[in-house]
Amino acid sequence: MKNTWLILFSLGLFGWASCSRSTDVPTPEPQPEQLEMPIPTYFPKMVYNLSSNPITYDGFQLGRSLFYDGILSRNGTIACGTCHQQAVAFTHHGHDLSHGIDDKIGMRNAPPIQNMAWEKTFFWDGGVHDLDLFPIAPIENPVEMDEKLPNVLQKLRDSKNPDYPQLFKKAFGTTEITTERFTKALSQFMVFLVSNNSRYDLYLRGTTNALTATEKEGLAIFRQKCGTCHEGELFTDQSFRNNGLSIARSTDEGRFRITQNPEDRYKFKVPSLRNVGYTSPYMHDGRFATLEQVLDHYAQNVKQTPNLDPLLQQNNQLGISLTSEEKQKIIAFLRTLSDEQFVKDYRFADPGFGKAF
Amino acid sequence: MKNKILWAGVVALLAGLLSQSCKTTPDPTEQSTLTLSFVPRVGSQTLEVGTGKYKNAVGEEFTVTSFNYFVSNISLKKADGTTFTIPQDSSYFLIKATNLASQKVTLRGIPTGDYTELRFVIGVDSLRSTMDISRRKGVLDPGDATHDGDGMYWSWNSGYIFMKLEGTSPSVAPDAAGNQKFRYHIGGFGGYNAKTFNNIRPVVLSLGSTAAKVGPTQQPTIEIEADIAKVFEGKEKISLAQYPTIMVSDYSTTVANNYASMFRVLNVKD
Numbered sequence: 001m002k003n004t005w006l007i008l009f010s011l012g013l014f015g016w017a018s019c020s021r022s023t024d025v026p027t028p029e030p031q032p033e034q035l036e037m038p039i040p041t042y043f044p045k046m047v048y049n050l051s052s053n054p055i056t057y058d059g060f061q062l063g064r065s066l067f068y069d070g071i072l073s074r075n076g077t078i079a080c081g082t083c084h085q086q087a088v089a090f091t092h093h094g095h096d097l098s099h100g101i102d103d104k105i106g107m108r109n110a111p112p113i114q115n116m117a118w119e120k121t122f123f124w125d126g127g128v129h130d131l132d133l134f135p136i137a138p139i140e141n142p143v144e145m146d147e148k149l150p151n152v153l154q155k156l157r158d159s160k161n162p163d164y165p166q167l168f169k170k171a172f173g174t175t176e177i178t179t180e181r182f183t184k185a186l187s188q189f190m191v192f193l194v195s196n197n198s199r200y201d202l203y204l205r206g207t208t209n210a211l212t213a214t215e216k217e218g219l220a221i222f223r224q225k226c227g228t229c230h231e232g233e234l235f236t237d238q239s240f241r242n243n244g245l246s247i248a249r250s251t252d253e254g255r256f257r258i259t260q261n262p263e264d265r266y267k268f269k270v271p272s273l274r275n276v277g278y279t280s281p282y283m284h285d286g287r288f289a290t291l292e293q294v295l296d297h298y299a300q301n302v303k304q305t306p307n308l309d310p311l312l313q314q315n316n317q318l319g320i321s322l323t324s325e326e327k328q329k330i331i332a333f334l335r336t337l338s339d340e341q342f343v344k345d346y347r348f349a350d351p352g353f354g355k356a357f
Numbered sequence: 358m359k360n361k362i363l364w365a366g367v368v369a370l371l372a373g374l375l376s377q378s379c380k381t382t383p384d385p386t387e388q389s390t391l392t393l394s395f396v397p398r399v400g401s402q403t404l405e406v407g408t409g410k411y412k413n414a415v416g417e418e419f420t421v422t423s424f425n426y427f428v429s430n431i432s433l434k435k436a437d438g439t440t441f442t443i444p445q446d447s448s449y450f451l452i453k454a455t456n457l458a459s460q461k462v463t464l465r466g467i468p469t470g471d472y473t474e475l476r477f478v479i480g481v482d483s484l485r486s487t488m489d490i491s492r493r494k495g496v497l498d499p500g501d502a503t504h505d506g507d508g509m510y511w512s513w514n515s516g517y518i519f520m521k522l523e524g525t526s527p528s529v530a531p532d533a534a535g536n537q538k539f540r541y542h543i544g545g546f547g548g549y550n551a552k553t554f555n556n557i558r559p560v561v562l563s564l565g566s567t568a569a570k571v572g573p574t575q576q577p578t579i580e581i582e583a584d585i586a587k588v589f590e591g592k593e594k595i596s597l598a599q600y601p602t603i604m605v606s607d608y609s610t611t612v613a614n615n616y617a618s619m620f621r622v623l624n625v626k627d
Contacts, residue, residue, distance in 0.1 A: 128513070258605075
């Protein structure tokens with residue numbers, strides 16, 4: 001009976017609304033509050049299909065809770081936020097290789113989580129092609145969270161603090177917890193992590209004095225000498241390349257692991273350089289601690305290994321010719337990609353109840 | 358109260374109209390069910406999971422602890438050459454040797470007719486393998502509780518495991534834990550943005566002279582043997598000692614070429 005009245009009441013409102021000329025009529029059914037994610041005009045075309053997963057305030061908050069909750073791991077100690085820390089652009093500060101559950105060491109360096117909506121593939125080897133499918137990998141990896149997805153979903157259904165069934169209801173309408181809702185909530189949080197407020201962005205948006213003369217020179221040298229691979233305003237062409245790192249003691253064959261194509265051996269994804277000032281150490285195995293070491297590698301230490309990128313062996317010379325002055329200018333420029341607002345944005349921070357490290 | 362009844366009437370009317378307009382087949386009484394019953398075997402022997410001892414083509418002894426595979430995209434061909442394809446969303450099945458219920462696949466809504474050929478795919482087609490997570494329900498849901506501990510999904514290299522065969526063999530060198538196990542996890546749909554190996558294999562099974570007669574009162578069962586011995590010798594002989602682990606590698610296609618011929622129709626029961 002109560003429902004009948006509700007229907008009649010809503011119909012009444014509707015009738016009243018359709019007769020009224022007012023434009024700000026209260027809607028009878030409150031719609032979930034949509035969050036407008038920043039879409040910089042100078043970024044390339046977005047890859048993530050937002051229409052299949054519109055970001056709402058409650059969906060984002062649920063994703064944020066999940067991101068920082070160790071409940072995703074076998075013993076409650078490891079959250080996404082363990083290896084992806086906001087203060088360092090969601091990387092694992094001070095770790096060349098990430099360490100996960102029971103102090104097990106992972107095989108690669110944790111990349112930043114930023115501008116995910118523009119990523120065509122995930123992981124250094126591009127093994128995952130859809131952000132919504134991504135979280136299953138760290139959850140089920142024995143050296144990361146070592147848990148099974150069905151088990152995670154069950155723990156969430158049983159969770160009282162926080163009351164996940166209620167959080168799912170707020171985000172998706174009912175208390176049902178499914179794989180789709182779980183991964184899409186995490187995607188809502190991750191997709192919303194847009195970094196576009198570095199000094200370089202201010203410069204792009206017209207504040208010409210946001211960069212110093214040296215930084216502008218660095219930008220010009222960078223575009224000329226590094227800009228083919230680290231192209232565009234995300235500073236990556238998202239291709240897979242062998243950048244000539246020594247493979248002496250490494251067993252990691254990169255993209256080959258996914259495609260089994262011998263031509264992909266030792267190729268890794270060209271990373272975005274946004275926030276690169278925060279994301280040390282560098283390379284897929286975190287072998288370089290500083291940007292100076294990275295540029296020294298390209299200038300002097302490129303090794304002739306199988307599938308070495310043609311761009312790094314032009315005119316019978318390995319690497320990229322760079323003077324020490326040029327290197328310093330490039331580094332000065334790269335530091336302008338640090339987005340302080342992004343790493344301090346309280347909306348992206350641990351909500352505080354997480355049990356993980 | 359009156360209003361409520363009125364509403365119920367309107368809803369019923371609408372529902373009626375909808376169901377009329379959505380109807381695609383002429384008459385529900387002319388539809389029936391057909392059951393596929395998959396029988397796991399090793400050569401001529403019935404499979405006994407965990408306990409049965411068998412020999413492969415190169416003479417190596419082995420037991421089987423796990424034998425799972427996806428059957429999808431099922432279609433049926435009539436004697437007159439016309440084909441009925443099971444609606445795609447309800448055409449994915451995961452058959453497990455450890456789960457008897459999974460071995461009986463009941464296909465509903467089959468039009469009346471005499472069916473003489475059965476077609477399906479071992480694995481999950483590339484289109485479904487790249488679909489949005491919302492289109493991966495039931496056995497395709499990586500978070501489905503029935504997968505616990507026996508997953509058929511590669512999370513780090515997005516895709517389904519089409520066929521999983523695990524067991525033990527005295528011919529296999531002990532692993533780090535001292536176990537003499539073999540593990541074949543075969544998948545690979547061809548790659549999303551780079552070409553990779555493709556282990557999707559189509560299967561065509563002729564029912565010969567005994568058609569599966571489907572009708573309002575006829576609900577036949579096709580019994581199909583899934584012969585594990587063929588995994589080791591369908592086209593090329595595979596040695597467990599030499600290949601105790603086959604997962605993401607080019608050699609996995611050898612296994613797929615073998616299992617492509619592991620099915621055989623045993624009989625059709627009315």
